[in-house]
Amino acid sequence: MRISDFCFIIAATCALGGMALGIFMGIVQDFTLAPSHAHVNLLGWVTMALYGLYHRGIGRVSGLAGWLQVGSGALGAALMAGGLGLYLSAGHDERFVPVVIIGSLLAVFAMLMFLGLVVTDMLRVRQPAFGTTVHSG
Numbered sequence: 001m002r003i004s005d006f007c008f009i010i011a012a013t014c015a016l017g018g019m020a021l022g023i024f025m026g027i028v029q030d031f032t033l034a035p036s037h038a039h040v041n042l043l044g045w046v047t048m049a050l051y052g053l054y055h056r057g058i059g060r061v062s063g064l065a066g067w068l069q070v071g072s073g074a075l076g077a078a079l080m081a082g083g084l085g086l087y088l089s090a091g092h093d094e095r096f097v098p099v100v101i102i103g104s105l106l107a108v109f110a111m112l113m114f115l116g117l118v119v120t121d122m123l124r125v126r127q128p129a130f131g132t133t134v135h136s137g
Contacts, residue, residue, distance in 0.1 A: 002061040003070055007052025010074045014044025014081075021085075036085035043077035043107055051114060058121050069117060073110035079103025 018040040025031050051070055060066045080103030087096035 002056075003063075003066045004052040004056035004061070006074075007048045007055065007070055010070075010077075011045050011049035011052060014040050014048065014077065018045060032088050033085050036081050036088060039077070039081040039084060043073070043080060047107075047111075048073060048077065051110075054114075054118070060117075065113070065117060069110055069113035072106045072113065076103050076106030076108075076110055080107055 018037055021033060021037045021040065025033060025037065048070070051073055055061075055066060055070070079099055083096050083099030083103050087093060087100060090096060
């Protein structure tokens with residue numbers, strides 16, 4: 001499986017989950033889980049889709065750094081949104097705070113890795129091959 005395919009599968013799954021949660025909240029008229037709904041959509045749907053578009057566009061199909069980056073993003077989104085949902089639905093039960101924290105840290109780690117990959121890719125693409133002449137203008 002290519003990195004981008006993984007990202008798109010996770011993104012679409014999160015989009016459906018976020019939609020289902022939103023519909024459920026609307027039906028029961030209880031919006032306690034709105035923060036979890038927002039994080040499923042933002043970290044799961046939007047961010048994972050953007051990761052997938054970038055990796056597909058740059059041509060990265062595999063590699064440890066890419067997989068570590070998107071795996072951390074997917075796990076971070078699941079733990080943060082899921083942990084937040086459990087925390088809120090259980091009446092702010094402190095037992096779920098570590099899950100939210102771990103998910104948040106994984107999401108930040110994934111974004112830091114993404115920044116590192118983007119910068120590395122930019123430098124790799126912009127450096128001319130040995131012995132070639134770069135023309136400006």
